[in-house]
Amino acid sequence: MQKQQHFSSVFISDIHLGNQDCKAEFLLDFLNNISCDKLFLVGDIVDLWQMTKQFRWPAAHNDVLHKIMALSHGNTQVIYLPGNHDEPLQKYQGLQFGDVKICREYIHTANDNKKYLVFHGDQCDGDVTLGKFQAWIGDKGYDLLLFLNRHYNRYKAWRDGSYWSLAGYIKSRIKGANKAIYRYKLAACKRAKAKGLDGVICGHIHHPEQDEVLGVSYINDGDWVENCSALVENMDGSMEILHWTGLNQAQTLKFPIKKAKKAA
Template sequence: MHKYYKTVWISDIHLGSKDCKADYLLTFLNQTTIGTLYLVGDIVDMWAMSKQFRWPESHNQVLHKILSLSESGCKVIYLPGNHDAPFQQYDGMAFGHIDVKREDIHTTIDGRKLLVLHGDQFDEEVCFGKFHAWIGDKGYDLLLFVNRWYNRFRTWKGLPYRSLAGYLKKHIKGANKAISRYRAACCNRAKKLQLDGVVCGHIHFPEISNENGIAYHNDGDWIESCSALVENEKGNIDLVYFAHSSGDCIKSKQIQLEKIPNKKAA
């Protein structure tokens, strides 16, 4: 079913990496009409491509789809992250119809003001030092490797895709601590700017929650979760997941229960 959203936030696509779910994202974009599209960082994975160049046709199609959207009336705002950091130097400039910004402030239909940024700005606050960051990077690569083969097995068994990596993040104490610190850092930045909330990506953990009165929205990723944040015509923001079995997007019941009530900006 074709759907219209006033605003869509997606991040951490990681085009050029072997774990990118480009086919799923392309299906989502093709079945959606969007007023404003925020690309919240790590769209192209320059880290992965520096190790091994990989650019399948599906990745090319996603890039062309985004360019096509920008030329057909959809406002596209690109906020580079850490994996596409070279684009950060173009903050405030535009490539064709795509505006490049390090940070932005989005105003919802009902008047709430949200800080939008990738989230790598808070790495020094969240990380436990260079050694721990290196361990985390290597551990994440291993986690994605296991996740990849786990889902190949599920596909062979006729079962739908399931993010094993996302499940483990919820149940590992150290990961929960890092996610909590990241959430607090993002919300503290929004609070200092006297905004109502924040939209970010970076940690591949989709979530809508409340941190001391500040609305926290993380749009997840297209490596593990295949998720996006969407704003409807009333200003409500939902977290949706691509349903791999049906080829459609569904709202998360769990996230819906946690959704922040609309609050006018002060």
């Protein structure tokens, strides 16, 4: 990618500033190498949950916030859609803090006139959640995945400096995780379809993907904990997910569009 490539819109979510697994340096490098007309912060930008357990705020995390604010003061419209980890900000929906607009949901019209429902995705938790015991097992398993991912990529950084999501690779091969992801996609697309929209753009589950469910385009922009990914809208309205693999290194993720089965 060339420096300062310009996009119509950029969607990022699940940064989790304040969390030790946040890849703030990668995100800052990404933001320094692009420009856009609109920047959507699709929830879980600051991990207020984690910060109540242990306060951690490295300089790189502060630099990311300063960069976002600088963009909002310039030619970029910044729209913040709080999620579950930054839930206290949800009560400010409809208000504007400086040059940042806060919304719980937003309908975005792309340059090809397709309309997308944009939201974090925790609104769909009731359609995905399993029992309390399964949820506890899932949390502990996810903590283990992040631990493995953290140490594996320290080794990768020492070897060649590139980043690869071991956690995402393992998670994609767990049958139960794939079932939960599909239920989430189905719930998100049902919400967009009920509003008569063409697609949905969300985050929340840390799984970047483009798919089609119930005739609705499903796009998940991923995260900056496991995958270091962002969704970009090109000037013609087309959407693509970029994986930021290292300093000033981008890779476009390709997803074959699968026709999902209709819900029973």
